[in-house]
Amino acid sequence: MAVTFEKHGQLHYVDPAGHRVSVGDFVMVPTDEGPEVAQCIWAPEGVVQGDFGGLPACLGLATEADLARDRENRKFRSQARIVVNRLVREHDLPMKVIGLDYLDRSKEFDREVIVYFTAPHRVDFRQLVRDLAKALQARIDLRQIGARDATRVTGGIGNCGRDLCCSTHLSRFEPVSMRLAKDQDLPSNPLRVQGACGRLMCCLKYEHPLYQDFLKKAPKIGSRVKTPDGEGKVIGHSVPSDSVVVRVDGTGEVTRCPQADVCPARRAFDSRGRD
Template sequence: MPRLMAVSFERYGRLYYLDPGEQTFRVGDRVLVPTDSGPEVAECVWAPEWVDGDGVEAFGDLPACAGPATDADLARDAEHRRRRAEARLVVRRLIKTHGLAMKIVGVDYLDPATSPEELVVFYFTAPQRVDFRVLVVELARSLDSRIDLRQVGSRDAARLSGGIGNCGRDLCCATFLKDFEPVSLRMAKAQDLPPNPMKISGACGRLMCCLKYEHPLYTEFAREVPAVGSAVEVDGEPGVVVAHQVPADAVLVRMKDSGAVSQCSRASVCGSRQTYEERPEPKPRRRERHRANPSA
């Protein structure tokens, strides 16, 4: 049974899972995480725990924790944060000076001790292509570093910036979501959500990624229960399905005799599904065409 722990580089940021080995950490401890640019300081947000072997397969091959952070590591991390904050202020001032239509959403700093040379990477969004050649020259002169500007999309911008979603919790892309799966408007219609972009769009302006989470549940429910407007029998009394309640695993049925609307479980209405499915569907009414009489 393996052990694993979770760390985060930013408060309320994305979680990264590590193999603690034989080491023991507590929540709040600063540890070293191996990255492409060298070990970085992160905060332990989930103490090492034993995890069932079947469940750990979802995490894949976990990198090993490089141990606790020393005072020198904490000082280096504080210097990196200071350089990133300074670079963000400088680039915003220069963008405003040159009137460029771009927005900085993230800054990354690579220490020359862990990389071939000092490098500051800026992530930005822009509605169209931006000529930032003059901006790069002035940034390199002001920060005395090599500059790299990278344009990202709206979803990646939301991941880098973070924020609070419509549900009141931190954005999924900024915490645990790794890959962006395609989300369509058909998923929102299947969940009976209003086609209002303001209500079904996330912080990135695209359809919310969480529409993908419950879509299989709604698809399975719609495949097993009668559709809205179908005739069913509940306890021998005929009725018509008027609505679906997927979270409650039930449907609303309007009884024909009494006219009352009652909440029925899936099992009670699925038992009569074969009855109404065998009934022939009514043929569509043929539209009559009226031709004008020339002699009239």
């Protein structure tokens, strides 16, 4: 099953471990710092053995005490973020607070506050750490993150109108180049294919194999093919719909045909055996 620790947050796959869980239920999930409350987004279902190996096991449904603790921690995080932003302004530091995490039972410390931020360069935040520790009565850990990680934390809506891939299902970032955009017949202008983080869109990478498989089987642009509407010339591809765009001879009509319904046309030869 899949769970999330934040609303519209990243999905984490978990072994139900025999517990009966429905979508919307709150469950306890093991983490490096101990069990935490998460909400079930994808109900338990069978998968092919080996597809999901080594998953953490669900510890059961969250009790009322677990939910009360989770509410208190969320309330503390909200208040702590206000304090952090206020002290950043007072110290006039060139940094932007992206997210905040709170551990009320860290393995090494009683309470720990982790602050994620972005900055154009290295920041001297030693005095800020001292003031935060005094104001929040906790150990402070400041972590500077990059543009992609910052977008993953904040979330948002992509060009496709859906939640950002990085903040939902992507587990790691992979290098993305303009060559991938060219293979997918997208604009060569980087500004046209960049994501919310200002970098090239992650979907260019994980969708690329689909385009490669399609181009191996599909007729090339300019080739002659037979379709249910008659013979014609391929003038384009539509990978998402697994179809080709054909201009039909005679009528000049442009039609989109499923790749399975298209076959190469027999070439015509003149009396001298030439095309």
